[in-house]
Amino acid sequence: MLRVEDITHSYKSGNEWTSVLHKINFAVKEGEMVALLGSSGSGKSTLLNLMAGLMKPTEGHIYIADKDIVKMGENKLAEFRRKNIGFIFQAYELITSLTVRENVELPLVFQSVSPRARKAKALALLEQVGIPDKADLFPSQLSGGQQQRVSIARSLITEPSVIFADEPTGNLDSKTEEEIISILLNLNRTMKTTFIVVTHEYKVAEQMQRIFTLKDGFLITESQREPQVQTEPQIEPQLELKTEVQGEEQIAEEAEPQTMVEVEEQLAAGAEQEAVEPQTAAADEDPPAEEPEHQTAAEADPAEGGKP
Amino acid sequence: MKIRDISRMAWEQVKRRKVVTGLCMTGISIGCAAIIVALSVGQSAQVYVTDQVNQNFKMDEIMVSPGGGIPSNGKGGSGGGGSVEVNENLDPGKLTDQKLKIIQGLNHVKAASPFQEAGYLQMVTVDNKIADVRIIIADLKMLTAYDHKFKQGGASGQVGSVVLNYGATLGLIDLETRQKLFDQMNAEPFNQELYQQYDKLGVVPAEMYRKQIQIQAQDYGSTAPVYKLSSPLQVDGILASPKGMDDLRASYEKIMYMSPETAVQLSKELSFDNSTTSVLTLPPEGTYNSLTVKVDDVANIKSVEQMIQKLTLNAQDNLFQQEMLKEQFDMIKMAALGIGVFILVIASISIIVAMTMSTHQRRRQIGIMKVLGANMGQIRNMFITEAALLGLLGGILGVAFSYLIMMGLNKLVGSAGEGMNFFIPTMNLPIGMSFAIMTGVLSGIYPAISASRTDALTAIKRD
Structure with missing residues (x-):
């Protein structure tokens, strides 16, 4: 579904080049819901923008539905985005002059879909995200959580191959956050839409099927949640060998700067240790302490894996 | 993206951004009103002047006089398509009875009748008031065919019957009063009151219908002033003043129409023994010195004229007057349009500024739309449609403005007592x-291109 191959990205500031992403490789299968976890400055947002075609990488390829979006021109990309990509933003990004329904319909407006067809679709989606009665209100009349539901409905209306959610709960309180995440999980389950959720919060990420953790532009871990029998029957063996998130915390304290080789070595060492409590450095940005569901597959407890 | 959606979104923006909309609409409406008013004032003036010219010069008439014309050699004269047989026996250059009959028989000719200038003479009323009148010899029954209307009476076939135009009934004063006034005016050439008094006297109407008048002639050949009076003539008809002509202007042209028979009688009565020439200029019998031809349509004037010229006659129409006017007013209209366009260009600067500002304010929205899949063309079209909508609204406001301005102008001119009416020709509204x-x-x-080039990522980035 989505393949990221050797993505490297750097930008020039003054006379110096600053590297943001280093040789990132991963793949997401159709219908999967994965998290891109990382603290601020880890490069997760850059990676999201690259995957969405909003930026061009310095090197590498990104395949969505077997098409290399890196090679596309702006208008072709716009068309591709229109048909294949959905977006959920941290700040909802609804157009204030349009009603809720019109906001949901907007992507279809760019596809010249007839008003009747898009209205029916928008209303159905609003129903699905639990706000069928808000269709004729304006975004300013809604709470944050309701606005994010509108944004979710909007992202779904084109039936995209993949939906990128950029900190979808970043502006919400914890109760609403849970509601939104459960909506996303539910949609993933029922509609089989592929989701890539960018977040800095471990408690959000841990509810996804897989977590890709980024730190300083490196993809340092890829962990697999205990599979649900119905949705994820197979687990790729080489991913299981990689370590869990705690290891990364230790490495971060032990040696700076890190190279990918060092990271991997240290991760391998860390993997041998039993679950160590995470350190408190950068505590508010980094994954929280408890992470029972994300263990290496060998250690995974089948009883804990199921529920989001 | 459907046109309907683009228009609706543009309309939403126009409705929402009231200040930008207001600014742009004001700018455009001023420019639009300037164009409409400038063109309309030009056209109103043209209509007014043309009306004035038409009162004096009839466009559907041809004045024919002896001589000139195109000598026919059998090959020339492609125009007209008429069937004028040129007889070698026709007196070249002369306006004869025979030629008159040919002209009367031509296609598109409604009427052809001699209107011969016989000079200026003094008309004397029974109560001894005098006026200088221009004598025109014509078939009195034909007057109505040349758009003349009788105010009183009509044409009579009797010898000694005359028809006066409306001007000839105005300003009849007795000799003494007139002489006194002239003397005073000579003595005080800068006394405005005297001139006003003269003008006032000039338009005093006199009841002339069915009155008797005489023509007085002076023998300029003798040393002492010798006057001769004709036998009484009867005024059987008074012509109405042409539409829109005021009394003062009408009083400048005093005309007396009489039949050829009356003219011959008058000529005999008023001849002086020692003079070889008559006081009345009469052409030899069977010929005319002037002929007026009325044509059914202005479009046929030129073809009829060519045929008349084949008869070795001079033919002249009044179309050149119109053409001259048209040329002048075309120039005025172009200048007016130039001023309007200049104002619009100035107005457009305000739109560019307002729209560019609006683009910057809406960068985020543009970014979102791009992320949601809008391409550059769609963003550009949305902005251009918005601008066109502003133009349309400004135009509508401009039309309203121009009507207000024209109403004001009419009030202003109306209060000045002029007869000119300003109007907006319908054609100017779409222009x-x-x-x-x-x-x-x-x-x-x-602004649209600049909006479409907005980088989506930069636009949606929050600081």
């Missing part, structure tokens, strides 16, 4: 509107 919409679109192009 003004098109200019307004064009200005909107043209000045929307730069």
